[in-house]
Amino acid sequence: MILSIVHRATGVALYFGTLLLAWWLIAAASGPSAYSYVQGFMGSFLGRLIVFGYTWALLHHLLSGIRHFVWDLGYGFKPNERETLTWGALIGGITLTVLVWIVAYAVGGGR
């Protein structure tokens, strides 16, 4: 039940989070000083926290959205199926976020 509003909340977070993506792309297109400013911000503790939150919101919204696809197609309405889908989205979102960040640190941290 509560996951329904979390889907919406993560959607709203991602709505404003696209500003980060746009800012980053514009900075890359602008030049070295703009880009290093973005990198400085994203690399700070606050920046990492925001990007971590963005990663989770994105992946949770994705999995929660796939749950909605299953429902749109007419499946998964039994109580136990609903529970499985919901917990799957919740646990899957957190797990994938941690995995992406481990890979990001393993690949990007060395550069």
Next chain:
Amino acid sequence: MSNARAKSMRTPLGRVRNLGAAHSGTGDFWRQRITAVAMTLLIVPVVVVVIMLLGRNQAGAAQILGSLPIALIMLLFVVASCWHMKIGMQVIIEDYVHTESLKLIAIMANNFFAVTVAIASIYALIKLSTGV
């Protein structure tokens, strides 16, 4: 025969087909699903691209983002996400904002925001690809 039905020249079927006063029907519902499927397909390549860019300087990032396949992936993702978020936010506005004037302002602001983010990102990607 001056009853209510005689006032309209439209047949009931015609009214249903044209969705009456609403003028539009399930278009946004459908587009939200199309963009969702698009992003579901694009998420893995996009995450890979972002990870490829980590720790690189502007020249390195610009070179990667400027390559054609990567620029196309990012363009598709930006278009799908801006479209999707515009529809999603409009649904939220329509659910919670009931004052007509405020609702109109919010929906306009939503459209402006989504289009601005999309165009700004698209412009940046085109600039990175063409090196102008």
